[in-house]
Amino acid sequence: MRTYNDLSATLGSVADSGFVSFTPTPTGLVLGYEGIENFGNIELSGIASVNVTSLGLGDAGTLAVLAENIELDNSGSITAWVN
Numbered sequence: 354m355r356t357y358n359d360l361s362a363t364l365g366s367v368a369d370s371g372f373v374s375f376t377p378t379p380t381g382l383v384l385g386y387e388g389i390e391n392f393g394n395i396e397l398s399g400i401a402s403v404n405v406t407s408l409g410l411g412d413a414g415t416l417a418v419l420a421e422n423i424e425l426d427n428s429g430s431i432t433a434w435v436n
Contacts, residue, residue: 366393369391392420
């Protein structure tokens with residue numbers, strides 16, 4: 354079984370035009386929001402969720418959320434835990 358340490362995820366919303374860079378890594382992509390001046394809104398509703406659970410492989414991952422406003426309703430969720 355392959356395991357990774359220091360996993361992370363980024364959830365972002367860009368309000369105006371801008372450039373988000375994508376840099377490949379051994380475990381996925383790193384998103385670069387360095388030049389973004391105005392972030393948009395993020396809404397998670399219904400069964401929408403963001404989950405950085407470890408599934409027993411170590412610490413839960415990290416999640417960066419980049420937005421002007423974040424709205425969770427009707428069971429929308431953001432979760433991080435060690436299973």
